[in-house]
Amino acid sequence: MHREENTLFHRFIASYEQYKERKAFIYRIGDQEFEVSYEKLFEDVLILSRALKAKKVTKGSKVMFLCDNRYEWMVTDQALIALGAIGIPRGCDTPTQELEFILSHSSAEFLIIENESVYARHEAMLDSFKLKAIFIVEAPKVHSLLSNLYSYNDILKDRTIHADEVEAFIKGKEALDEEDPVTLIYTSGTTGTPKGVMLSHKNIMYNVREIPPLIALQSDDVWVSILPSWHIFERAAEYVALSRGCCTVYSTIKTFAADLEQYKPTIVATVPRLWESMYTRIMTTLEKKDPKKAKLFNKLVAISAAYRHANRVLNDELPCYQKPSLMFTCKAKTIAFVTRLALYPLYVFAQKKLALVQEKFGGRLRLAVSGGGALPDFLDAWIDAIGIRIVNAYGMSECAPTIAGRALQCNTFSTLGLPLYNTHLKIVNKMGVMLGAGEVGEIWVKGEQVFNGYYKNTEENVKSFSEDGFFKTGDLGKLTLKGELVITGRSKEIIVLASGENVDPSRIESTLSMLPFITDAILVGHTKKGLGALIVPDFEKLKEYVALNFNKAVHSIEQVMEDKQIVSKIKSEMNELLHQGQGFKPFEKLQNIHFLDQEFTVGEELTNTFKKKRHVIEKKYKEIIDKFIH
Structure with missing residues (x-):
């Protein structure tokens, strides 16, 4: 089904018109804090898109974008989207050899790079490419006669916006279609050479449309951002936040803990490794401060976890792969009922004490989204025990990124929840035959969010799609009787x-x-x-x-x-x-x-x-x- 006005630029304009006065971003440069409204964001995007257009960046232009998460990242990204250009994002730590491969393979025509030091690191290699222009985000004026090198200071001298320009800029959405490509993302290559994933407006807008209801997203929600903006998980989270008028706070690994307490987010989106890091830091701090208090804390967590587990048994919120007998169910629920009854007074006490840990996350955190990898069971149980609602999500770059999630509509613990609306997911054996509940096989998926294929990689595309159009994820998993997904590994690993x-x-x-x-x-x-x-x-x-x-x-x-x-x-x-x-x-x-x-x-x-x-x-x-x- 083809949808009109189903592009990221249409959504950006709608958010600008609906949330002009609201805060869109908070970021810091040194000790100075900056707040950006949706109206200011709109103006910055318009001015930059005008400047890039003057340098011949047009619809279909391939633009390599080397930058870490910062406010200018989103401004640049939205400017490229407005022009219909195809952004090829990557982080500043990209090795020269990898950048050279991506520039060559993608046939990039332009390069946008974060600062002069990153440019200097790759300058010798870049000389071998005939790029139409190179833009440095953070630099003084660097352009000279006959040079193709510009800083944003060079091209953004004129910040005047005329009334007719606003109208023309907004009208530009008519030139965009949901099937148009938005971005070419090169996978990080955990098992080999990076592959180019071309995503369309349709792919990404599926996530922007379907995710907000699953997490009951409201315009007064505050996100703290710590992951690289160029990564599709973080990028989709920021698009989702923008679509509902939320505020995103740009943080760093160094300031993350302090930012949680200062900005009191309602939602954070991060990856399992960072949850592991927070878990280790909390446990180590407690142990060093007072070993006796650390032991008490662990007991309180254990009480909370046991009570919640008993609750799940009673509410049928544990993964089930075959229908249990009536006798087994009655016995399990009787034990769970007695356990919950016995633990209740201790659980109430534990929750009061564990609320102090929640304060370390700002005290307002209603959802913690974990994606970009499987969350270990012990960590899942620990986060839940201290009273934080975890949204355990499954996705990949090729699906822009979400496939399934244990969001507010699903409470089955130790799973990744149900597939998103209109996402067809099945588990198959090596012959491609569909397996039943509890049987482990490869995860195949089909839906609007699934890309059309790897860029310039026919051989890989033949291997990656079934005859009936399912994408072969390469991940191994199984389904519960209710259809929730459990990941068991990755076939290539x-x-x-x-x-x-x-x-x-x-x-x-x-x-x-x-x-x-x-x-x-x-x-x-x-x-x-x-x-x-x-x-x-x-x-x-x-x-x-x-x-x-x-x-x-x-x-x-x-x-x-x-x-x-x-x-x-x-x-x-x-x-x-x-x-x-x-x-x-x-x-x-x-x-x-x-x-x-x-x-x-x-x-x-x-x-x-x-x-x-x-x-x-x-x-x-x-x-x-x-x-x-x-």
Whole structure:
């Protein structure tokens, strides 16, 4: 079905007309804070689009846009959308080699880059491209005669807006259609070379239209933004916020905790790794301040989690894959009823105390959206226990991004909720045959949000779509009887041991990260006889662990690795977590572990949404892997 006025620019104009006086963005430069109204945003977008148009950026122009999240990001993005240009966004930490590949593969004609230092880093490579113009967002005047280099200061000298220009600018929406391409996003390449995902207005507008009712979004909602704006998860969140007249506060990893308390958001959207970081920070702070209070806090969380679990049993809000017998249901609900009754007074007390933790999130947080990866069960339960409603979402760049979500219409815990409206989702085996509830297979999806195919990649497109038009996500999952989705892994990340056993690394890695001295872990062992884990430790906590358990002082990772007693004890503790009672199989125990002396960093071992680039890590540490597991 073709929809009129179903473009991001139509939605932008509608928000401007409806919410002119409301705050659209809050951001900081140094210690100075700036507030931007929807009217000011509209004016800034008009002025920039006029300037870019004067430099021959037109409908269909491909514009590489290298910039991190900041107010100018959204102004530039909306200006390109108004012109009908195709934005090709990427972060400032993009390696030169990767940028060169994207510029070449996309046939980009223009480049917009955040600042002079980022430009200088790539300047030698850029000289080999015949770009029509390069624009630097943050720089003094840099243009000289016959040069194709401009700063925004060069092209934005005239900020006068005439009445007829406003009318003409708004009328520009008539030249846009929902099938027009909006953006060309190159995936971060967790398993290989980046692929170009071309998304249309129709793809993205599906999310903008369908998400607000699922989270009961209102114009007085305040979002805090921390993820890269160029990533489709954050980008869609900002489009959704703009569509309903919300205010978005641009934050950073350094200021995130303080910004939560200062701006008191009602919604935050972030990724599992950042939730893990917040969990670790809260637990560490409590432990250092007062170990007794930390123990009490953990007991309160455990009481809250147990009470809520009992409540879910009574309300049928746990994943169910086959219909239980009447006797089993009666027994389970009787135990849950008694448990809830017994815990109620303690639960009320726990909620009063845990409200203090909620204050750390600003005290007004009604929804915490987690996307861009699976949220570990222990973290899901912990966030819920402290009284924060988590919206666990599933999506990918190819779907602009949302496929399913445990939003306000779904309370089934430990799932990713139901597919969005008019999204057809099925689980299939290797032959493409549809599987029943509880059976694990590949997730296939079809809907308005699904892209048409990878840019200039016929071979990949043939592999990625079924004959009846379903997109093969490459993710593994299963459905409950009610149709909620549960992710079990990613087919390309599955480790196949020499014995032929298949191992999903994600669940084991998230379980290992429960240990306080583990910052990160990556499971290895493909084609090996057993599994190993590369561990990035929190060395201060590791020193405390060694001192407590062995009465020894260690001063380096090498010293820890040389002590076989310490390594054996830690490996033993890890394997205790991977016991069969938690659903782990005997072959999923660790054969060996190795501590790394370097953290994984964004742009190297991690993507901008903190996903691990397994192929990069395995290549980098191949020699170590071959030595410590066989």
